[in-house]
Amino acid sequence: MAAKWRELADKLAEQIKRGDYPPGKRLPHIRELVDAGEGSKATVHAAYKALEAEGLVTSSRGHGTVVRQQVPLKRLGIARYDKAKWRDGDEVAFIADRVASGRSYRRNEQTQTVSLVEAPAEVAAAHGLPVGAPVYARARLVKEGEQPTHTLTSYYRPEHVEGTRLVDPTPGPAGRGGGFRVLYDAGYEIDHMKEQIFARTPSADEARLLQLPAGEAVVELHRTTYTEDGTVIEFAIGVHAASRFAWEYDFKVPDSAGDGGKP
Amino acid sequence: MAAKWRELADKLAEQIKRGDYPPGKRLPHIRELVDAGEGSKATVHAAYKALEAEGLVTSSRGHGTVVRQQVPLKRLGIARYDKAKWRDGDEVAFIADRVASGRSYRRNEQTQTVSLVEAPAEVAAAHGLPVGAPVYARARLVKEGEQPTHTLTSYYRPEHVEGTRLVDPTPGPAGRGGGFRVLYDAGYEIDHMKEQIFARTPSADEARLLQLPAGEAVVELHRTTYTEDGTVIEFAIGVHAASRFAWEYDFKVPDSAGDGGKP
DNA sequence: TAGTGGTCTAGACCACTTC
DNA sequence: AAGTGGTCTAGACCACTAA
Numbered sequence: 001m002a003a004k005w006r007e008l009a010d011k012l013a014e015q016i017k018r019g020d021y022p023p024g025k026r027l028p029h030i031r032e033l034v035d036a037g038e039g040s041k042a043t044v045h046a047a048y049k050a051l052e053a054e055g056l057v058t059s060s061r062g063h064g065t066v067v068r069q070q071v072p073l074k075r076l077g078i079a080r081y082d083k084a085k086w087r088d089g090d091e092v093a094f095i096a097d098r099v100a101s102g103r104s105y106r107r108n109e110q111t112q113t114v115s116l117v118e119a120p121a122e123v124a125a126a127h128g129l130p131v132g133a134p135v136y137a138r139a140r141l142v143k144e145g146e147q148p149t150h151t152l153t154s155y156y157r158p159e160h161v162e163g164t165r166l167v168d169p170t171p172g173p174a175g176r177g178g179g180f181r182v183l184y185d186a187g188y189e190i191d192h193m194k195e196q197i198f199a200r201t202p203s204a205d206e207a208r209l210l211q212l213p214a215g216e217a218v219v220e221l222h223r224t225t226y227t228e229d230g231t232v233i234e235f236a237i238g239v240h241a242a243s244r245f246a247w248e249y250d251f252k253v254p255d256s257a258g259d260g261g262k263p
Numbered sequence: 264m265a266a267k268w269r270e271l272a273d274k275l276a277e278q279i280k281r282g283d284y285p286p287g288k289r290l291p292h293i294r295e296l297v298d299a300g301e302g303s304k305a306t307v308h309a310a311y312k313a314l315e316a317e318g319l320v321t322s323s324r325g326h327g328t329v330v331r332q333q334v335p336l337k338r339l340g341i342a343r344y345d346k347a348k349w350r351d352g353d354e355v356a357f358i359a360d361r362v363a364s365g366r367s368y369r370r371n372e373q374t375q376t377v378s379l380v381e382a383p384a385e386v387a388a389a390h391g392l393p394v395g396a397p398v399y400a401r402a403r404l405v406k407e408g409e410q411p412t413h414t415l416t417s418y419y420r421p422e423h424v425e426g427t428r429l430v431d432p433t434p435g436p437a438g439r440g441g442g443f444r445v446l447y448d449a450g451y452e453i454d455h456m457k458e459q460i461f462a463r464t465p466s467a468d469e470a471r472l473l474q475l476p477a478g479e480a481v482v483e484l485h486r487t488t489y490t491e492d493g494t495v496i497e498f499a500i501g502v503h504a505a506s507r508f509a510w511e512y513d514f515k516v517p518d519s520a521g522d523g524g525k526p
Numbered sequence: 527t528a529g530t531g532g533t534c535t536a537g538a539c540c541a542c543t544t545c
Numbered sequence: 546a547a548g549t550g551g552t553c554t555a556g557a558c559c560a561c562t563a564a
Contacts, residue, residue, distance in 0.1 A: 003552060010467070030531065040554045042305070045532075053316070053478070055464050061531045062562030073461055084520035190516050198336055198509035199462035199480050201318050204273070215316065217462050217480035217505060225516075242480060246461035249512045253453050253488075257347035266533060293550065303535045308551075324550045325543030 004039050005046035009054075012047065016056055016067055027057060027065040053215030055243060068213070073246040074149075081193070086180045112140045114167055116158070123155045126224050126235035134158060136167050138179070141209065148210045150240040154179060160188060160233060180225075183233055191228040197221050197247060202239075210241050217242040267302050268309035272317075275310065279319055279330055290320060290328040316478030318506060331476070336509040337412075344456070349443045375403045377430055379421070386418045389487050389498035397421060399430050401442070404472070411473045413503040417442060423451060423496060443488075446496055454491040460484050460510060465502075473504050480505040 002010075015021055028036075033044045048065055051057045059065040118132040127135065139153040161167050166182045180190055202210070202218045210218070221238040265273075278284055291299075296307045311328055314320045322328040381395040390398065402416040424430050429445045443453055465473070465481045473481070484501040 005552080029529085031529090041531095041556090042534095043553060046552085048531085053464070059531060060562085061560060062529075064530065064562095075459075078514050079517055079519075081516050083516060083518040088520060192513065192515045194511065194513050196338075196509055196511045197460060199482050199505040201316070201478060201480070215464060215478065217464075219462050242462040246459055248457065248459045249514070250455065250457050251341050251512070251514070252455045253344050253346060254342060255346040256342075257351060268533080292548085294548090304537090304550095305553095306534060309533085311550085322550060323543085324541060325548075327543095327549065 005043050005050065008033070008038055008044065008047040009050040012051060013054065013056060016051075021067045023067050023069045025067050027051075027067065029064065049214065052213060055213065055216060058213050071244060074244055075246050075248050077248040078193075078250075081180075081190075083190075086178050087184060110140050110142050112138060114138045119155065122222070122237070123235055126222075127155065127157055127232050129157070136161055138166060144244075148241075149244050150238055151206075151209065152236055152238040154234050154236040156234060157232075160186070179234070188227055188231075188233045190225050190233060192226050194224045194226075195221060195247075195249075196223075199242060206239055210239070212241055219245065221247075268306050268313065271296070271301055271307065271310035272313040275314060276317065276319060279314075284330045286330050286332045288330050290314075290330070292327065312477070315476060318476065318479060321476050334507060337507055338509050338511050340511040341456075341513075344443075344453075346443075346453075349441050350447060373403050373405050375401065377401045382418065385485070385500070386498055389485075390418065390420055390495050392420070399424055401429060407507075411504075412507050413501055414469075414472065415499055415501045417497050417499040419497060420495075423449070442497070451490055451494075451496045453488050453496060455489050457487045457489075458484060458510075458512075459486075462505060469502055473502070475504055482508065484510075 012021075012027065021027060027048070030041060030044045030048065033039075034041050038044055038047075048057070048059060051065075052059055055068065057065050057067055115137055116134055117137045119127065119129055119135045121131050123129075123135060124131045124133060127133075129135070136156045136158060137153055138156070139151065141151050142149055156166065160183070164182050164186050166179060183190065197219060199217050199219045202212055202216070206212070206218060207216075212218070219240045219242050221236075221240065223234075223236045223238070224232055225234040225236075227233050275284075275290065284290060290311070293304060293307045293311065296302075297304050301307055301310075311320070311322060314328075315322055318331065320328050320330055378400055379397055380400045382390065382392055382398045384394050386392075386398060387394045387396060390396075392398070399419045399421060400416055401419070402414065404414050405412055419429065423446070427445050427449050429442060446453065460482060462480050462482045465475055465479070469475070469481060470479075475481070482503045482505050484499075484503065486497075486499045486501070487495055488497040488499075490496050
């Protein structure tokens with residue numbers, strides 16, 4: 001026999017999936033269910049908290065508990081890095097992606113701060129530097145309308161970016177073409193990349209910054225960008241609200257014994 | 264002022280990260296903290312539940328609350344599909360990957376069931392079939408020792424696999440070379456793939472099957488495998504415990520205006 | 527100001543593990 | 546049998562939102 005709060009949560013989840021409570025609709029108030037004999041306030045509250053952790057509803061004080069809108073996943077394919085977009089056009093990679101998916105675009109949806117910091121271990125390893133070496137960190141918080149969707153922090157070696165727009169401490173987006181364009185103009189053309197992806201529980205800070213509902217995970221992306229000769233020109237760490245993104249990769253099946261997939 | 268249970272949870276999390284409670288060590292019992300004036304039993308319990316949701320500890324009745332062992336992420340690169348491994352050798356892709364990372368390998372770490380089912384929407388779309396068309400589903404549950412790590416269900420079109428070892432209803436692994444080898448022997452050589460990745464909250468069923476601690480997310484992987492002429496020969500859905508895997512992809516930066524990255 | 531969800535207490539009982 | 550975490554109650558008060 002499952003716990004009472006579990007049974008109640010499952011019952012409500014079932015009703016939500018059946019459509020009894022469409023997205024945006026309020027669930028019964030906690031006290032109503034208490035009066036209806038579903039248990040004490042703490043029990044009903046536990047059920048609601050479980051539904052929130054499962055991503056089905058969001059609760060807010062003074063307002064109620066409403067069924068969450070399921071926003072479609074934004075699909076991130078490697079086409080978002082297409083050189084034509086940032087070299088010849090006027091689009092930053094992440095924005096180009098949004099344009100392609102038909103969503104609106106506003107200039108102030110990205111905030112940025114640049115600072116010179118001591119390289120953390122992961123950053124140092126990616127750049128082949130000793131831990132604590134000075135690197136430029138360019139941190140962005142990206143929003144979709146009012147809602148933050150992810151953070152993205154790029155780390156550069158000082159000798160690559162000093163004197164460029166990238167390290168201009170004035171807050172604001174990198175401007176026409178974005179960071180890759182600035183590097184290109186500085187003589188560093190990006191050639192290939194490595195992306196590493198995993199999901200984890202957000203820290204309390206990240207949950208606040210990204211306004212994550214209780215129980216939502218984040219996906220961390222590590223992107224290493226190389227020039228043709230293998231120099232690491234950028235290492236970036238992204239932290240994404242898990243419910244908003246999917247990643248997509250196409251590749252040939254490798255064949256180390258033949259010639260059928262070796263890059 | 265944060266809630267009392269939040270403060271307690273943060274304090275304990277801090278102590279865990281500082282090393283006061285190394286992995287495997289028991290945290291103070293709930294009643295001890297109640298006696299120490301940290302709050303009522305419900306309050307301390309809420310703090311412990313938060314720590315569990317954050318992946319730091321696991322609680323069990325009659326036993327106590329212990330600090331979780333942080334297993335290193337298993338890195339999944341596309342090299343795990345190397346043709347040389349399954350075509351010329353004796354290894355299944357996922358096992359080859361484990362051998363490469365120096366872990367032990369046991370035959371019975373994978374269970375398998377095969378059945379003919381009506382294609383769900385996603386499967387039908389991937390194979391270009393109408394929803395409900397018959398497809399073979401080959402479902403595996405993969406374990407690392409005693410602990411389940413992920414499920415992987417492959418869907419095949421009947422005309423591709425009928426009469427092969429793949430649809431042998433006898434439970435057990437696919438045998439020498441794995442599924443790709445069977446397809447290769449049947450005249451279908453895999454050539455390229457598409458992988459889609461996203462994280463989400465597990466269903467109650469998945470949490471039970473994968474023995475997930477409260478609050479741990481799953482990563483869902485959709486893998487479409489093509490022959491050289493573009494025929495979809497396998498569509499697979501994997502559900503992975505988020506804390507155990509990372510994915511890794513290398514690729515050229517595309518250039519739709521030139522020749523520098525077009526596959 | 528009224529109504530919402532969120533926190534907290536004190537105490538009871540239950541389910542499970544260990545001895 | 547003793548001790549653990551888990552559930553549940555009844556009731557109080559707090560923080561926030563909307564009319």
